[in-house]
Amino acid sequence: MANSTLPSDDELIPRLLANDETSYAQIVSAYHGLMVHLARAIVGEAIADEVAQEAWVAVLRALPKFERRSSLKTWILRIVSNTAKSRLRHESRTVSMDESLEESPIVDPARFKPNAHWASPPVMWHADTPDALLASTELRSCISDALSTLPPLQRAAVTLRDMQGLSMEAICKILEVSESNGRVLLHRARSRIQMAIEEHEGQ
Amino acid sequence: MPSCKDITEHSSDYLERNLPWWKRPGYWLHLAMCIHCRRYVDQLKLTIGTISKSPDATPPNISTEEIQAIVEKMKQSTKK
Numbered sequence A: 001m002a003n004s005t006l007p008s009d010d011e012l013i014p015r016l017l018a019n020d021e022t023s024y025a026q027i028v029s030a031y032h033g034l035m036v037h038l039a040r041a042i043v044g045e046a047i048a049d050e051v052a053q054e055a056w057v058a059v060l061r062a063l064p065k066f067e068r069r070s071s072l073k074t075w076i077l078r079i080v081s082n083t084a085k086s087r088l089r090h091e092s093r094t095v096s097m098d099e100s101l102e103e104s105p106i107v108d109p110a111r112f113k114p115n116a117h118w119a120s121p122p123v124m125w126h127a128d129t130p131d132a133l134l135a136s137t138e139l140r141s142c143i144s145d146a147l148s149t150l151p152p153l154q155r156a157a158v159t160l161r162d163m164q165g166l167s168m169e170a171i172c173k174i175l176e177v178s179e180s181n182g183r184v185l186l187h188r189a190r191s192r193i194q195m196a197i198e199e200h201e202g203q
Numbered sequence B: 001m002p003s004c005k006d007i008t009e010h011s012s013d014y015l016e017r018n019l020p021w022w023k024r025p026g027y028w029l030h031l032a033m034c035i036h037c038r039r040y041v042d043q044l045k046l047t048i049g050t051i052s053k054s055p056d057a058t059p060p061n062i063s064t065e066e067i068q069a070i071v072e073k074m075k076q077s078t079k080k
């Protein structure tokens, strides 16, 4: 993202509050892509853009009350996450947002012996670098499919951490989860992708 | 010492150096002795690298026209 030209929060916030159009354009150009990316993770491709646009209006409305307990970027992404979550609740009541409370295991329990050591251990993969793995069109689509079937909050966690490179602290604020829940969400998401790669690579 | 299952459950914490200090020696010792878990953790690391380089990892590009349209919407919303 073209973040280099974005002024600091201290400079930016008063200008946004004064409805300065140039600052609007700067902040939209810096963050809108990240916002759509996050919204996609939670609500899916089709309405992500709409959610991000809705979030901007909410950002302007809430800005006078912004208490600076986090960076402006974290705070904006939190508004995106909340907008997306309430959209999701509205559209599909039955979908469970995160499965962290259900005890779904990281690795299929059948792969362990009763003493919790490996019965069917991981096998070598054909490729041993990200680029080599991603060179396979088939594997790329496996990864994409696996990502799209993750529960929304797991997908959001992996998007913010492994794709956008945010800190765990910021991610937990954005998703409004505790530090330990945030870590569980992230690890589950990664493990599911790992299993998808293994199914493809480990034959 | 942790079991193999424990190792798989805390491997992200291990890679991000977020294991509580009292768990670290047991974790290291297990990895030193268990080739399967070493492979598991290596593959997790590779998975993370692959996720971050996958096509899905790039946020969408926003055109100047789109930016302008959003700015217009923001202006409208503050006029109300």
Ligand SMILES: [Zn+2]
Binding pocket: A118, B003, B004, B007, B030, B034, B036, B037, B038
């Ligand atoms: Zn082991």
